Amino acid sequence: xxxxxxxxxxxxxxxxxxxxxxxxxxxxxxxxxxxxxxxxxxxxxxxxxxxxxxxxxxxxxxxxxxxxxxxxxxxxxxxxxxxxxxxxxxxxxxxxxxxxxxxxxxxxxxxxxxxxxxxxxxxxxxxxxxxxxxxxxxxxxxxxxxxxxxxxxxxxxxxxxxxxxxxxxxxxxxxxxxxxxxxxxxxxxxxxxxxxxxxxxxxxxxxxxxxxxxxxxxxxxxxxxxxxxxxxxxxxxxxxxxxxxxxxxxxxxxxxxxxxxxxxxxxxxxxxxxxxxxxxxxxxxxxxxxxxxxxxxxxxxxxxxxxxxxxxxxxxxxxxxxxxxxxxxxxxxxxxxxxxxxxxxxxxxxxxxxxxxxxxxxxxxxxxxxxxxxxxxxxxxxxxxxxxxxxxxxxxxxxxxxxxxxxxxxxxxxxx
Amino acid sequence: xxxxxxxxxxxxxxxxxxxxxxxxxxxxxxxxxxxxxxxxxxxxxxxxxxxxxxxxxxxxxxxxxxxxxxxxxxxxxxxxxxxxxxxxxxxxxxxxxxxxxxxxxxxxxxxxxxxxxxxxxxxxxxxxxxxxxxxxxxxxxxxxxxxxxxxxxxxxxxxxxxxxxxxxxxxxxxxxxxxxxxxxxxxxxxxxxxxxxxxxxxxxxxxxxxxxxxxxxxxxxxxxxxxxxxxxxxxxxxxxxxxxxxxxxxxxxxxxxxxxxxxxxxxxxxxxxxxxxxxxxxxxxxxxxxxxxxxxxxxxxxxxxxxxxxxxxxxxxxx
Numbered sequence: 184x185x186x187x188x189x190x191x192x193x194x195x196x197x198x199x200x201x202x203x204x205x206x207x208x209x210x211x212x213x214x215x216x217x218x219x220x221x222x223x224x225x226x227x228x229x230x231x232x233x234x235x236x237x238x239x240x241x242x243x244x245x246x247x248x249x250x251x252x253x254x255x256x257x258x259x260x261x262x263x264x265x266x267x268x269x270x271x272x273x274x275x276x277x278x279x280x281x282x283x284x285x286x287x288x289x290x291x292x293x294x295x296x297x298x299x300x301x302x303x304x305x306x307x308x309x310x311x312x313x314x315x316x317x318x319x320x321x322x323x324x325x326x327x328x329x330x331x332x333x334x335x336x337x338x339x340x341x342x343x344x345x346x347x348x349x350x351x352x353x354x355x356x357x358x359x360x361x362x363x364x365x366x367x368x369x370x371x372x373x374x375x376x377x378x379x380x381x382x383x384x385x386x387x388x389x390x391x392x393x394x395x396x397x398x399x400x401x402x403x404x405x406x407x408x409x410x411x412x413x414x415x416x417x418x419x420x421x422x423x424x425x426x427x428x429x430x431x432x433x434x435x436x437x438x439x440x441x442x443x444x445x446x447x448x449x450x451x452x453x454x455x456x457x458x459x460x461x462x463x464x465x466x467x468x469x470x471x472x473x474x475x476x477x478x479x480x481x482x483x484x485x486x487x488x489x490x491x492x493x494x495x496x497x498x499x500x501x502x503x504x505x506x507x508x509x510x511x512x513x514x515x516x517x518x519x520x521x522x523x524x525x526x527x528x529x530x531x532x533x534x535x536x537x538x539x540x541x542x543x544x545x546x547x548x549x550x551x552x553x554x555x556x557x558x559x560x561x562x563x564x565x566x567x568x569x570x571x572x573x574x575x576x577x578x579x580x581x582x583x584x585x586x587x588x589x590x591x592x593x594x595x596x597x598x599x
Numbered sequence: 600x601x602x603x604x605x606x607x608x609x610x611x612x613x614x615x616x617x618x619x620x621x622x623x624x625x626x627x628x629x630x631x632x633x634x635x636x637x638x639x640x641x642x643x644x645x646x647x648x649x650x651x652x653x654x655x656x657x658x659x660x661x662x663x664x665x666x667x668x669x670x671x672x673x674x675x676x677x678x679x680x681x682x683x684x685x686x687x688x689x690x691x692x693x694x695x696x697x698x699x700x701x702x703x704x705x706x707x708x709x710x711x712x713x714x715x716x717x718x719x720x721x722x723x724x725x726x727x728x729x730x731x732x733x734x735x736x737x738x739x740x741x742x743x744x745x746x747x748x749x750x751x752x753x754x755x756x757x758x759x760x761x762x763x764x765x766x767x768x769x770x771x772x773x774x775x776x777x778x779x780x781x782x783x784x785x786x787x788x789x790x791x792x793x794x795x796x797x798x799x800x801x802x803x804x805x806x807x808x809x810x811x812x813x814x815x816x817x818x819x820x821x822x823x824x825x826x827x828x829x830x831x832x833x834x835x836x837x838x839x840x841x842x843x844x845x846x847x848x849x850x851x852x853x854x855x856x857x858x859x860x861x862x863x864x865x866x867x868x869x870x871x872x873x874x875x876x877x878x879x880x881x882x883x884x885x886x887x888x889x890x891x892x893x894x895x896x897x898x899x900x901x902x903x904x905x906x907x908x909x910x911x912x913x914x915x916x917x918x
Contacts (some may be wrong), residue, residue: 225888243781262884267747272640272881279635296749323749361737362745393893480775591739 216255217514220277222288224265232492238485239493243500251504252512267297267372278305284514292316297324308521312499317367321543322584329524330544331499333464336371340551340576341569342462343375345551352408354384359413361388368413370589377545382598396425419448427455444554447490449561459554465491465534466552466563477533498532544574556588619867638765644874645776646833650867651857653826659863661819662799666721667728671824672703673846675831680748680841690754694832701828709820735843747842751835862908
């Protein structure tokens with residue numbers, strides 16, 4: 184008896200496997216809608232952010248009735264699990280099987296670097312709305328990828344200058360997550376801050392799986408004027424809490440990279456976040472009609488406030504549809520579409536005016552934001568707007584790219 | 600278990616070649632009719648199958664459940680990634696370096712791990728796997744850290760077809776998988792392999808019979824590591840990308856699940872398990888966001904109704 188049952192189950196598994204194998208044999212539909220492939224982590228530790236990314240994308244598509252240039256838009260969303268190998272597989276599926284006209288999405292830097300050779304090899308127009316790793320538009324430029332988001336160090340250069348000009352902080356200790364995103368954030372800040380007379384007196388790197396910040400916080404040099412922190416997601420929440428518990432809140436002013444107080448985590452924070460000053464190319468509190476309209480619509484759709492991730496994908500989809508309009512809806516003409524993507528110039532996005540530099544990265548406003556409580560909830564109030572910031576800031580691109588990529592040890596910490 | 604109970608096992612092993620050769624033959628014939636995407640998935644399945652089979656030598660034949668098997672896979676992949684990008688070395692150099700690196704790591708780690716057994720073996724292999732992950736993540740000047748090594752070119756061999764297109768590379772990977780399977784099948788059927796099975800059944804009895812149990816386990820560990828490295832070499836070429844994800848715990852655990860799903864102690868089983876998981880992951884997730892739930896249900900179903908794996912269920916063996 185049990186043998187029969189065992190065999191039935193085993194046979195079912197094999198049949199299911201066979202069906203899965205047979206499924207891709209269906210021929211993909213030809214002509215018709217413009218297909219856009221969207222990659223996001225829908226499972227795993229980054230699923231919440233992935234959801235924001237999908238919601239932002241869908242919100243814009245809904246607003247334009249899911250069509251552009253007289254053609255319907257078909258959005259195909261695939262789950263990357265936040266893993267490079269899976270993202271590669273899904274990209275192959277989107278490009279080779281679904282024959283998408285544009286590939287977009289992605290969250291983590293390693294996914295961005297992994298997809299780059301594939302995208303350039305397949306010669307499919309692609310955009311990165313969120314992936315911010317510096318070198319994708321700098322030392323290892325991708326021909327077929329246009330960045331519609333930002334570069335990690337882009338907000339930090341002008342932010343450092345702003346700190347020198349507007350505060351008395353001259354000795355700053357940094358604490359950040361121990362990976363490329365952390366290095367590029369802290370590195371960008373350090374370079375400009377030290378060139379303008381400031382000093383980084385300490386650099387602490389915390390492992391990505393840190394569960395307790397107390398041992399790191401006790402190392403912080405207490406004679407520093409301020410602390411620069413860079414955290415993402417759950418770690419940002421926990422860092423803020425423990426910073427207060429260690430009695431540092433209010434004593435050592437907190438500066439940070441934009442994700443430390445991003446709206447994806449801000450609603451779960453309490454008074455411990457108040458007063459934190461960060462810089463990013465977006466804030467949910469930007470006081471322009473375009474942003475207010477977007478923020479309201481997003482909240483109505485998603486049931487939560489808009490984060491930089493949702494704005495990034497919303498504007499990204501607008502960017503793509505503008506480019507499709509520019510080529511008269513002929514999304515099949517890949518070189519023309521790529522050229523159009525590299526030419527987009529939009530004056531009124533939710534994050535402000537955007538143009539694009541020769542390396543495929545947006546030139547856009549950087550906002551210095553301070554966490555305040557307004558109407559009972561926390562927000563990133565914009566206290567300064569630095570217009571038209573390039574990924575190279577005031578440096579010459581060629582000279583800038585001759586220096587090494589910001590890393591754990593670059594720039595070196597001379598005053599540590 | 601007495602030596603008598605080994606006989607049906609031998610019979611089972613003897614049946615395997617026919618099935619495997621038929622499957623491989625069908626794949627060779629069907630492949631040209633498939634489009635690029637299913638081909639790349641089949642390629643992935645073939646490579647991961649090598650990894651699963653290598654782990655099976657430990658888990659299925661020697662009874663050593665390793666939780667750090669991705670380490671040797673990843674070390675080889677990193678060796679290829681670094682040599683092929685920074686030093687522009689060809690396929691043969693990369694293959695040899697990858698195999699050497701994996702074997703070396705397995706030889707050193709084996710000295711530490713084989714001292715333990717059961718849960719302790721699990722823990723120690725887990726810890727050693729984390730050491731390799733830490734290296735991959737933190738030794739940035741060598742491994743490029745979290746960003747990974749991108750742009751590993753496909754091997755440039757003196758063949759009439761370019762390995763950068765999907766079909767030739769699939770045949771290439773399939774040939775590698777068949778080679779690995781042949782070597783491993785010979786291994787597990789050799790007197791050495793039979794001794795391993797004896798150790799799995801009763802270590803103390805084998806010791807009493809005069810076998811050097813430690814040495815056998817150690818050699819099995821190193822051989823399994825070398826074959827994992829073999830898979831890693833092809834993995835680096837297949838993805839064109841190597842990152843800490845390739846050496847992390849999740850990859851090790853997934854490999855364990857492939858072996859358990861397919862049927863430990865039946866080389867073809869883990870290969871089948873690898874294929875099933877690769878396709879479940881990539882196809883079910885297209886249709887539903889809840890694909891992890893379905894994958895979980897499959898695992899539970901197999902464990903409840905076919906505890907010896909999908910392939911094990913088809914074979915009437917001693918139990």
